Amino acid sequence: MSDWIDPDDAPELTAELAEVAELRVGGKVVRPATGYLGPNGVVRGRPPLRDAAKRQVTLRLDPDVIEKFREGGPGWQARMNEALRKAVGLG
16 A cells, blocks of 8 residues: 555645644744644644543632633643643653
């Protein structure tokens, strides 16, 4: 079986896809991707890691803890994940 993908089978470049795509100029990334093309169209965010995909849980936290992480702006959930990893000795 070949890894060849016929260019004619490539998805149409839509405005939505262009909006989330990585932009490179001269091989240098000038805008990182903010989404990807999934099986059902454009998906915002990072594609899941196959065997190490993050799992969604319901967790009750004190409001002041949540607000402290949100003060840092976008990426607060990733920062909270990193803090939890350090707390349990994984980071």
